[in-house]
Amino acid sequence: MQAFTDNSMIYAALGGFHVGDMLMQLFFFIVLLLLVRKFAWGPVMNMMQKREEYVAGEIEAAEKSRADAEQASKEAMEQLKQTKQEAQSMIEEARNAGTRQQEEIIAAAKAEADRIKEAAQADIQNEKEKALQALQDKVASLSVLIASKVIEKEISTQDQEKLINDYIKEVGEDL
Numbered sequence: 001m002q003a004f005t006d007n008s009m010i011y012a013a014l015g016g017f018h019v020g021d022m023l024m025q026l027f028f029f030i031v032l033l034l035l036v037r038k039f040a041w042g043p044v045m046n047m048m049q050k051r052e053e054y055v056a057g058e059i060e061a062a063e064k065s066r067a068d069a070e071q072a073s074k075e076a077m078e079q080l081k082q083t084k085q086e087a088q089s090m091i092e093e094a095r096n097a098g099t100r101q102q103e104e105i106i107a108a109a110k111a112e113a114d115r116i117k118e119a120a121q122a123d124i125q126n127e128k129e130k131a132l133q134a135l136q137d138k139v140a141s142l143s144v145l146i147a148s149k150v151i152e153k154e155i156s157t158q159d160q161e162k163l164i165n166d167y168i169k170e171v172g173e174d175l
Helices: 004-015 020-152 157-174
Strands: none
Touching: 020 157
């Protein structure tokens, strides 16, 4: 009995815990753990697993979206660069075409000016020949007229000069 009282003292010193109560509590705790594991732990872990997969999927989708955006950005930059090069090429072609057209217009204008100049010179030559012909005809008719007047009367040198001057004035008025 001494031993029992000694054990009681130990239990009393430990706060009054009894081994039977502790074993009973340990048994119910293990049963509770098994029930929690079977009914709560599995669904909670499944839910956590699904959440983890969802988050991993979202991260993967975000990474893929970022990679796609970078690729699209690179493609857009390349397309912009190509468009700028094409625009520069078109501007250069237009500039060259304008220069060629300018040269063609200048050449055509020079050719036209030369043609007009030649035509004008031909017209001047024709008019000059016509004027010379008209002058020759007038001189010939005047010569015939003077000769006929001289034949009609003999005139003195003074009369002859006066007659020539009168006819020259007359010819000047006709021209």
